[in-house]
Amino acid sequence: MPTAIRKFWDQLPSPTATLLSHFGSLAVGVLAAFILHYVLYRIGLPSKPFIYVAF
Amino acid sequence: MIFTTYWFFAFTALTLAVYWLLPVATLRWWFLAAACTVFHGHFAGPAGMAPIVVLMAITYIAGFSQKKWACLAAMILCGLTLCFYKYALFFIGIAIEPLSSGLAAQLSDAAKKIMPGAPPLGISFFAFEFVHYLFEVRRGGEPIRHPVKFLLFSIFFPSLVAGPIKRYPQFLAALETGSRQILASNFADGLRRIAIGFAKKVAIADNLTFLIDHQQPQFATLGLFDRWVFLAMLAFRILLDFSGYSDIAIGVAKLFGVDLPENFNWPYLARNIQDFWQRWHISLSSWIRDYIYIPLGGSRHGPVRRVTNGLIAFGLCGLWHGPAWNFVIWGLYHGVGLALCATYDKIPGVGPAISGLFKKEPTIGFVLTQIFVWIGWLVFFYPVAEALKMARLLFGL
């Protein structure tokens, strides 16, 4: 985590930080579900996602 | 392809559920080993499994014996197996074809009869992991005695197909610690990482591929700015695709409580080529360093040997990516870059001045590094002649 952001985070009052972290975690969880939902759609289509890696 | 199948999702979900429902770590290892075998069998088929099963057995026995000659012999066998499956036709083409095309054709036909349609799944990775294991045991490291743990090290499904290349002490430690306790953070971190990987891969890299494929034939007609945009797309496509794949592998492993080594660390923030190779495909570059560069002598025998060793190491690194000359040239290109990076400050007259400039204005070093790396991708992706032409066009020549 960049130093400036780390400092800002450490200096936040505890209740604010707790609220932010819960809200942020919830949002990231929802976003992860959104992405995986999309991936499930995408891999079922005839035009498969590009895969370069093939060693 | 493997990560983007429903089978993979269903397999991972089912395996994860059973894994964590088992009451003790030992049972979990046994189950995971069985699951990894099923995984490998599903995607590789019996013919594809044969090389890894044979090499696994030989490597295990050689390591278990702790005999130096056995470890060396097994290492050579792993190398030869990799060369055969991946490079036989290439070597026939470069070594035999110029001398006798008839003999080359016969040898190619014979090789194709023995080889499966495609190289065995993950051969580039498990061959390197076995060589690492044997090298370390040969120089005194503790072998893996538990066959199930060894099997897990060999065919751990998240990293089987495209890395990261594991180191066995770290892997075992991570497995032993991570499998003992269910932690919410493992699930959370794993899911987050998987989502990041898929977002990079499916949402961004995939679309960049379309743009690249669409624009490449018209490269010569693009404006100068658009050509550099194309180069940037090429550079970010490979980064996002490959790092995305690593993210997914690391994320899936994390769901099982296992930490895999990081493979990318913001490589396009590198300030010089050395820094780049400490951030790009870290598991491969460190393997090349530890098992090719350093055994060749590294930098211990003067600048000429240092440069030579670096060129050999990076030529092989390039070749590892695929049996074609453009990969070798790409590797050598980076070898030259590394050699320059290590020695430029010693060039009489200008060396110290350039070094001073980079210290004063690090941005210049950063920009030059990225230009060097990004142009290198041209020869990685395109035939050499085409890549050179595109490189010239980037500078309006």
Add this chain to the structure above:
Amino acid sequence: MSESTPQPANSVAGTAARPFFRPWTLLAGFLLGLGLMCWAGRTVTQRDLHPKDVRFHPMIAPDSQYEPTMGEMRAFVRARCRPDQILVIVGGNSILLGVGQPADRVWTRRLQEVLGERYAVVNLAFRGSSPTDGGAFVAESLRDEFPRQIYIANVAALQAADSIGIESYRFILFDAYYKGLLLPWAPRDQQLKDYLADPAYKAARFERRLGAQADAVLHFRDFWNWWSATKFFTFATPYQPDPNLAYRARAKFKDEETDYDTLPFDQRFSPSVIANDTLITRAYSANGYSKNAQDQWQLADASREQFLRYAANAFPDQLKPRTLILISRNSPYYTRQLEKDLQNRDETAIKDTIAGFEKFGYAALSYGQDFSPEDFGDRTHLTTAGGAKLAETTAPKIQALATQLGYLK
């Protein structure tokens, strides 16, 4: 399960003293997100994604990597048919899709005009589709919601179809089947089982089945089709006409099917295709026919049995009476050049096809015997005028069928 281990100091996820991510909250967010996406997928199928369209033109069809879902097509029907109307779903291939007719003059519009307000005509034909694909599954899935329905599809003479359709549109079968929208029908169920068990393709088909089963729960295809149609298309492929419009929402594309009326008649039958199409026309009824002792064309027993088997299995028995099969003919530009004997053979084949379908309770009708060459834009596809004639030929049969089925009480 415990919360977490302390984060390393340089983690992007916070600091050792104060982690940013809360594992349980993140997991809860993930489950919430997944639930929301499933719910959204189910909800969006209640709206018509293509209100301005009269058919699934190439930019909202698999031709351009857009695979309409069953939910989407059912919503398309619901938006065009009131509960008090008799639903007429037009399936089949590009001929009934109306290739060669622009959207404002497509033959199904004319059919609607002729049939009147008591009927609602919905075009669910797809290029290259078989009679048992696409629209057939949609019609079947709406059998309870729209019990007064007629399904129309087209075949060539003695052409029948697999009950599971063709590979290009198998995604529709899987969508319908694994969402439980289809009737149990033993021949189709067995054929699907055999299809999945084919050793040459087992892995790929198992993969497809897994996807359909996952979609039945998670509704990702419904949601992301809605997104692709109304917000933006999420990926670029070579299979679309203009790369600059790769990400444009599909609902914004107009129906720009070919208009054969803009092509002068003498340019429609170009020399380069005439030779090939002539061969195809000559072979229209070649399969299985030979002259008997009375010098009449007769279908070989094996061919007859094969055709009848397909006809018997193509649709569930309950749905056969409401299914109208149109037998397509080739353009008179080609058929008039045939020898009388071959023309007789074609007529025999058409009669046999009609008889074969009617034997199992289908309705069947051939069209085009009185069409002129100007009614065709090529060997098989109709111009606006030809489409209008098709509508006028088909409408009385539909009305008769509706009467017969008791829809008009």
